[in-house]
Amino acid sequence: MTRATDVLARLAVMRQGDVPVHGGRTLAYVYDSGLAEVDQVGRDAVAAFAGSNGLDPTAFPSLLQMENDLVAFAARLLDAPDTVVGSVTSGGTESVLLAVQTARDAHPEITLSRRGATMVIPSSAHSAFHKAAHYFGVRAVVVPCGPDLRADPAAMAAAIDDTTVLVVASAPSYAHGVVDPVTEIAAAAAARGVRCHVDACIGGWVLPYAARLGRAVPPWTFAVDGVTSVSVDLHKYGYAPKGSSLLLHRTPALRKPQFFASAAWPGYTMLNSTMQSTRSGGPTAGAWAVVQTLGDEGYEKLALEVFEATERIAGGIAGIDGLHLLATPDSTLVALTTDDTCDPFTVCDEMGTRDWYVQPQLSYQGLPANLHLSVSAATLPHVDEFLEALADSVRAARAAGPVQVDPGVAAYVAALDPASISDDDFDGLLVAAGLVGGDAVEGGGLALPTRMAEVNALLDVASPPLREAVMVAFLDRLSRPTAN
Ligand SMILES: Cc1ncc(COP(=O)(O)O)c(C=O)c1O
Known part of the structure; x- marks a missing residue:
């Protein structure tokens, strides 16, 4: 064996300890189209551009072209006006971080004031906003959601004050899979002249196709007045290889504080649109290749499949004694919990022994511990098997009794x-x-x-x-x- 093949063999052995990225049985972290050709084109493109550097668009115009193509595709998807601009980032967290940093740096007078800058976020907002608060010193004013687990627009409006640089809504929230009332939230922000970011990292590439298929999707895109930026991940329901997301701003003026340039040293003038400087071309090329391969038609078909899978899973859960949904899914995410005859954590372990990966979510502010499912198109052929495994897991968890802490x-x-x-x-x-x-x-x-x-x-x-x-x-x- 040559050294390189030996190394690859060792990697393959190491990977055996990981949850599978294909097969539709891993219901968090990975998003599987189930289409071998799509995976292959994405991987080939990543490999071909792994050494290219998005740091300098004049040296790598191919990456600039791909970025502009991806933003144009997303702009159509998200009902954006002609003025929209955007950037490829490394993932949802980077898109969120940049949305917050940009909003902060648009208002140095607030940031530098005695009270500092704040952002109003619903309690269901992704933890990436807390990371942004931590990194950028923008205090998060966290507003409790309503009983339907959606952001409470009246309470959000009431929380906006002179220090607010950003108001946030999710489409949908990761934890509960529901879309916030974006129309009301964005209107409240606009009335105070404040930016409104819609975090559609997880739903942004699938909800528009659901709407095109005639499903009822609450309004959340740039079609909603007052929405100033949207984050949407290509590496989730864009089914692209890991490492790509988009951050779109309604106008170039809104994006401007996102850019960073430094000529304050003797080397090249550094010019960055994102938090990275050297930026591998791999993820951008991988996402571009997958989006070009699937196109609207491919995504529509995948949306049909993933929504059928989600609906059958949600319906099946309602029929399993001992389980119930925390919310009816607005998108492709499911949160389910147990009655007191068993506990979600044991159900989670039991699912693991049946080769299904589901994600535990701890209890939080009165909400019970529960299980999260990010459903993939590739799960559709296995839904019956999933529901059988879930029913079996509940039976096993009931037999074991709820897990006890001394x-x-x-x-x-x-x-x-x-x-x-x-x-x-x-x-x-x-x-x-x-x-x-x-x-x-x-x-x-x-x-x-x-x-x-x-x-x-x-x-x-x-x-x-x-x-x-x-x-x-x-x-x-x-x-x-x-x-x-
Ligand atoms: C709504 C939302 N925002 C942000 C993120 C963070 O994305 P990433 O894990 O790609 O950094 C996620 C991840 O699941 C998400 O669901």
Whole structure:
């Protein structure tokens, strides 16, 4: 074996420990069209442009062309006016970060004022906005959602004040899969002269096709007055390889603060449209190739399939004793929970043993712990199998009984203040949680538990700041170099 084939063989072995990216059985993190030709063209394009650099459009005009083509395609999809402009970013988080940074830097007088800049976000907004708050010093004013889990437009409007640089809505929210009332929220923002960003990272490429197919989709695109920017990910329901998203602004003037130039050094004048400087051409080319291959017709067909799958899954869940939906899906995301005869975390583990990956979501502000599904077109042929596995998993979880956290441990955890815990305490906590040691599986230097129900149950009784601190401590211990 040559060295290169040996290396590739080793990669293939390592990948066996990952959740599959194809087959429609992984219902978070990956989005599978189920079309081998589409995957192949995306991968070939990534490989062909992996060494190209989007840093300089004059040196790599091909990447500029692809970016402009992608933005033009998205503009049509999102009912954008002729003035719209956009950028390819590395993912939803980068698109969100840039939307916030741009809004902040459009108002230096607010940013530099004593009170500082704020953004009004619904409690269902993606955590990328909290990351943006953390990075850019824009305080998030978090407004609780209504009982239907959608943003409350009256409360959002009331939260806007002289410090607000951005108002946010989701189409749909990741956690519950519902579309916020964008018309009212954008109108409230516009009335105060404030930007309104619609985070359609996960739904932006599939909802327009749903609307074209005649499904009822609440208004959320640039067709809504007052919407100033939209983020939409190509690497989700654009079914493109990982590493591409778009951020669109209604006008060039709105985008301007997003750009960064620096001539304040002796090298090349740095000119960036995104947070990256050197930017691999791979993801842009991969997304371009997939979008060109599928075209509107291909996406329409995939939308038909994914919505049929979502509806059958949602209907099937309603028919399984012990389960119910948190909300009727507006898009292709499903949030389901259990009654008190079992718990979602055990159901999640049981699904794992049946080769289905579903994602646990911890309880939050009165909402119960639940399971998230991002349904893919490739899941459609397997829906019956999925529902059987789910019904079996519920039966198994009921037989096991709800996962218990020792009341003493729960009380101890609930009282912990993450700010005052030492590294040694964290080590103890990670062992107690089963996140390291015990029956953990060793592989490539990682130590991951085989079953997560007990870990999730323990995290579930912890406060959100403690959850964050424990997870950071966990990641810190996972991310250590291994001997070769
Ligand atoms: C609504 C929404 N916004 C932002 C993001 C962040 O995207 P990424 O994980 O690509 O950074 C996601 C991811 O699921 C999302 O659903």
